[in-house]
Amino acid sequence: MVTRELFDEGDKTRLKLTHSGLETLPADVPSFARENFGKGWTHITGTGLPGYPEKTK
Numbered sequence: 001m002v003t004r005e006l007f008d009e010g011d012k013t014r015l016k017l018t019h020s021g022l023e024t025l026p027a028d029v030p031s032f033a034r035e036n037f038g039k040g041w042t043h044i045t046g047t048g049l050p051g052y053p054e055k056t057k
Helices: 034-048
Strands: 001-011 012-019
Touching: 001 034
Parallel strands: none
Antiparallel strands: 001 012
16 A cells, blocks of 8 residues: 655655565565665656646646
């Protein structure tokens, strides 16, 4: 489960992502490693999110 929270910080907005349930995935499958999810979310928020509000106007 992924929970997104947005926080107003003046002229900016802070995003907090919480990805829970990873402990239910098979521990012996390398692609399910916790650090892979962290890298994935960092990539998604770093490349896909910037500029999104401008594109949706």
